[in-house]
Amino acid sequence: MKDLNEEQQERAAGLKGLGCSRKRVEDARFTQGKGNYVDDIKMPGMLHGDFVRSPYAHARVKSINTDAAMALDGVVAVLTAKDLEPLSLHWMPTLAGDKQMVLADGKVLFQGQEVAFVVARDRFIAADAVELVEVEYEELPVIVNPFEALQSDVVLREDLAGQTEGAHGPRKHHNHIFTWEVGEKDATEQVLGDAEVVAEETVYYHRTHPCPLETCGAVASMDKVNGKLTVWGTFQAPHVVRTVASLLSGIEEHNIRVVSPDIGGGFGNKVGVYPGYVCAIVASIVTGVPVKWIEDRMENLMSTAFARDYWMTGKISATKEGKITGLHCHVTADHGAFDACADPTKFPAGFMNICTGSYDIPTAYLAVDGVYTNKAPGGVSYRCSFRVTEAAYFIERMIEVLAIELNMDAAELRRINFIKKEQFPYQSALGWEYDSGDYHTAWDKALKAVDYEGLRKEQADRVEAFKRGETRKLMGVGLSFFTEIVGAGPVKNCDILGMGMFDSCEIRIHPTGSAIARLGTISQGQGHATTFAQILASEIGISADSITIEEGDTDTAPYGLGTYGSRSTPVAGAATALAGRKIRAKAQMIAAYLLEVHDNDLEWDVDRFVVKGAPERFKTMKEIAYAAYNQAIPGVEPGLEAVSYYDPPNMTYPFGAYVCVMDIDVDTGVQEIRKFYALDDCGTRINPMIIEGQVHGGLTEALAVALGQEIAYDDMGNVKTGTFMDFFLPTAWEVPNYITDHTVTPSPHHPIGAKGVGESPHVGGVPCFSNAVNDAFRAFGLRHTHMPHDHWRIWQTANRLGLHD
Ligand code: MCN
Ligand code: CUM
Secondary structure (H helix, E strand, O other): OOOOOHHHHHHHHHHOOOOOOOOOOOHHHHOOOOOOEHHHOOOOOOEEEEEEEOOOOOEEEEEEEOHHHHHOOOEEEEEOHHHHHHHOOOEEEOOOOOEEEOOOOOEEOOOOOEEEEEEEOOHHHHHHHHHHOEEEEEEOOOOOOHHHHOOOOOOOOHHHOOOOEEOOEEOOOOOEEEEEEEEOHHHHHHHHHHOOEEEEEEEEEEEEOOOOOOOOEEEEEEEOOOOEEEEEEOOOOHHHHHHHHHHHHOOOHHHEEEEOOEOOOOOOOOOOOOHHHHHHHHHHHHHOOOEEEEOOHHHHHHHOOEEEEEEEEEEEEEOOOOOEEEEEEEEEEEEEOOOOOOOOOOOOOOOHHHOOOOEOOOEEEEEEEEEEOOOOOEEOOOOOOOOHHHHHHHHHHHHHHHHHHHOOOHHHHHHHHEOOHHHOOEEOOOOOEEOOOOHHHHHHHHHHHOOHHHHHHHHHHHHHHHHOOOOOEEEEEEEEEEEOOEOOOOOOOOEEOOEEOOEEEEEEEOOOOOEEEEEOOOOOOOOHHHHHHHHHHHHHOOOHHHEEEEEOEOOOOOOOOOOOOOOHHHHHHHHHHHHHHHHHHHHHHHHHHHHOOOHHHEEEEOOEEEEOOEEEEEEEHHHHHHHHHHOOOOOOOOOOEEEEEEOOOOOEOOEEEEEEEEEEEOOOOOEEEEEEEEEEEOEOOOOHHHHHHHHHHHHHHHHHHHHOOOOOEOOOOOEOOOOOOOOOOOOOOOOOOEEEEEOOOOOOOOOOOEOOOOOHHHHHHHHHHHHHHHHHOHHHOOOOOOOOOOHHHHHHHHHHOOOOO
């Protein structure tokens, strides 16, 4: 607001537009128990579904006897694969070009897999009936290790036996899914061979789960009278669900209404299509009454989209002075029983090829091998921006290992390799065009804010004190600098199941000068109703408080690809700004007519059009809206509406600089986070308070993953962490006070210069926490230790290094 005079500033502030820490409008209902979640939907005669799930990770299903379950009073139906087969719905396509069993067809491939769907009068009867379904299994050898899977004679996916081509090219083995290669293999190997220094490491990013507080669920209602199917569900992409449901069921798309009501956290877990959705829909079609399916916590942790499970082997080369010359990365990606990742079609390993990070690395090569194992399917979820979390963790660990190899300070190593401000737009060796960045400024600001030199001095003193026996606590300084890639599209290279990844906004201004805007995205807690109104307020001069934002109902919202990959701001946010500009363009014509001047004689002034040079002559947006409906204006249609479908020219590349200071007790393995500083640059900031909330949330999830959260399997394929007793969910107790900070480097191609931020703190946070743990032991010869760094593992590390002797 710097070019505005005081009076204008006051008017602008009243709009609560860009840059305003406007309070979240959705919280009034959330904090008073007035949210409307899927499980709040209750319909007359509604039935309840529940799954019989496999206790085994790999077994042949010899028989299923449903007689006893059907005999139970209140049970209406028990569906098995046999019932779905005539409808061709016993298998369904996955978002990654594979197919997945809806209900066990001949065998089961992971513990918790859906075997039969019981439909009953209430949830309790359904649960009782689940116990009465008799399934005879014959156990088969279990493979939970992807390296073993590629050696094993055991064929996991018998349905694909003999198929040497998959959705993403040749398959090398019956348990192999795809190989995805990017970059120059020979050139990279040459550079590595000639290099003065090479650091090598295998970094495992363990399997985890986003675990939203609300589990997945759906209510399907087939109205046989008017032929309309309505599905309320936990969908991060409702329009995609509608199109897929239409293609699979043959019901015309206008006869399907998909609604995402309030969603209690998505975090990627609600991008995928689950058997429960399909079964609820089929059951409603079969019974003619509404059917509800809601997962319980264990089902959610055991069977819905997991995250990560990437084994990343890297080689990074540099000159003796520390200038990086090449990067080689091979990933063995454990996708579980079905390839149900949710990446854009052309990217079977997501945007893992952002693994050159924030560094100017001239030569690089990445190869990813996807592998089947006896684990739950999924793969892209948990604030990840399509595997960018894995990529950031990989490169930020490799940098630390290289610093050790070079005997150099890791902050300095980063500084001398950062892409420079003047190199943007920057073409990365693995194919991305980074839109904008100023890494050095951010890094310097961060290091100064934490007194980096002072920390290193203190750390060195601590090591000496430890060696003298004066303390049992070590100190770790975790650094991370990340570059995110968010906002998929563009349509030309990003689609899901062939659906192009644009997004949309439709605005309707009411005669009295308030408005409703509908978007193709869907908030799951990110505060869209608050922030999208702010974008619009600044564009059209109507207060955000007078603008309703609506998302998630396919009958009313314009077609869009939904919310994930932090794409809402970069894509739908851009559509919102552009639709607003269309409104303003029409408003300008109306104002010109009302003021009896030429369009070009008007200029925009916060919330009105003013005659140039005659500031006392103006029409406010409110007046213009009224005239748009109620006054006959020659050559101008009545009404004031606009729609924009936005296909972004590029993605946006937010970045950040994080520092974590940690104290570690070597005798107990307990870590204490003394300080966590997070600087984020997401370009133009719409709502600083919401950004801060996003950062706090993402960092807390990063802390969880780095310091203890894991979906662990035993050799039999049993999920060892299927409840909150053993799956670590951080509470206020474990969470430090975060210090947040920012720089602002606008995106040059986004209409308002905004980049996404939702996933950034997780992407940058995980390596930061992990680097802190590793760094604490650097002085004692540690190069790398795997996450999650829980107390027991940290204790083991100390023990291995001889610190307990
Ligand atoms: N924002 C802003 N200024 C910017 C960028 C964003 O004020 N320059 C605001 C936006 O207006 C929006 C919020 O920050 O209100 C997040 O915007 P964005 O980064 O565009 O991300 P999305 O809205 O697309 O949200 C998706 C992202 C993802 S992919 C995951 S996973 C995740 C995350 O959001 N899931 C969440 N944050 C979450 N937060 C909550 N509470 N719940 C989830 O499920
Ligand atoms: Cu990858 S988790 Mo978010 O994209 O919904």
